Amino acid sequence: MAGGMARRGGAAQKAVRLSGYADRVTSALDWPGFGQVSLAGLLFLCLAAAFAGAVDAVVGGGGLIQVPALLLIGPGGQPLYALATNKVASVVGTGSAVVTYARQTTVDWGSALPMAFAAFGGAVGGAAFAGALQPSVLNAVVLVALVGVGLYTWRKPELGVAETPRFKRVAQIAMMVLGGGLIGFYDGLAGPGTGAFLVFLLVGLLGFAFLRASATAKVVNVATNLGALLYFIPAGKVLWGLGLVLAACNLAGAVFGARLAVRRGSAFVRRVFLTVVVALVVSLGWKAALG
Template sequence: MTTALDWPGFGQVSLAGLLFLCLAAVLAGAVDAVVGGGGLIQVPALLLVGPGGQPLYALATNKIASVVGTASAVTTYARQTTMDWRSAIPMAVSAFCGAVGGAAFAGALEPGVLNGVVLVALIGVGLYTWRKPDLGVAETPRYGRGVQIGLMALGGAVVGFYDGLAGPGTGAFLVFLLVGVVGFAFLRASATAKVVNVATNLGALLYFIPTGKVLWGLGLVLAVCNLSGAVFGARLAVRRGSAFVRRVFLTVVVALVVSLGWKAAVG
């Protein structure tokens, strides 16, 4: 169980490590499909097991599972809810471009500075949502169609750039943008955010592929596990509605704040 597997594309992980990563991928897919934040589970699990011996292998391989998981969540949402593709697609395209740009600049910014900015932003997002219990329970459009699409595209580019640059909290920022700025209900915001997440994950993956750090065998196994969790999570979100998604959103934001706060504390 603890002997390293010599399977090609698995980065010398052991059978025990592989089983652990599969369980983490299922849970991550379910959480990510509801409101985002699956990276809180899947990325640390990969870094703990350490396939390939370098952190970049874990980060790059994670994107395979994330692309498949978010894409399956989109399919589930599209079958069971009304998707506004006319606004979601421009947002996804701009987010894709932003993610590629962010990945290209990933080494230009001090991680500690970025984590501090994100930590403050997440605390603000969490407090704002908590203090407004009716936020995102029902649709409250704030702008005309043209302005709405423009804001979504601009926000998608900014969040996509951040996702390529770092990543933690991307799903939470997308959902808050759609709920707090555009006026979506939480369920619709989560569904739209999954479309955008597919684009950002794909953009980052396309950047990582030429580096040779993607472990395809391990990534495809985790993708299947992530997919099964994502389908379950999306169906649960549709069945329970916006109030449930709001509670999960606040839980994920708190977990992100604790995670980033811990990183800042230990340097």
């Protein structure tokens, strides 16, 4: 009898301890700059940031993973905190990818930097309009564009496998500057698929190989992320503690992804590009279906 009571008492104490551990893992952290996320939420966001960094470094589309993860956890209580904090992690991840690409392949800085400056200006303007545009309208436009991009790339298996320049140098840079400004504006609006649109512009319109296009897109992505931050930081929407932790995770994933892309070449980047486009179409289509 006494032994049974002792066993029941031990089981009850163990249950209390387990309940205490669960409470600590799921309770909001009071760390400054973390937006009251829980330890479980933080671990989930770190894994998402590392995976997003790897995907983003290969061909773009990391926002498809990182932004929904942040919106799901909801640090700071408002979506704008998630979007702004995402830019901190992304700028570090894309920056490290640029360094990796520059060490292991050729980056045409003479054309990449003008495109990046134009994208930077576009992103500043886009971020300022982030709350003014109806998300449903933007999603519908992007969904149609992504379907077209995916079908065009799928139907042309030779696209982006090798360099096939279509314009002279001056015209090429002019088109890169114009395209960079427009896509930068879209990125400032926090729209998904920025990396995919950049890569398609460079491959489908200008004739870059996928590997070179991905390297150039990373340079432009750094600029668009910095441009958006130029708006978000004075607005006080960046959760710096959380952003820096996610930046470290994003960086680790980005270095891995960039090295993998360089090692596997343009054919591999093309396959990942199509996968990301399909995932974006499914994601946006699902949002549209849910209204």
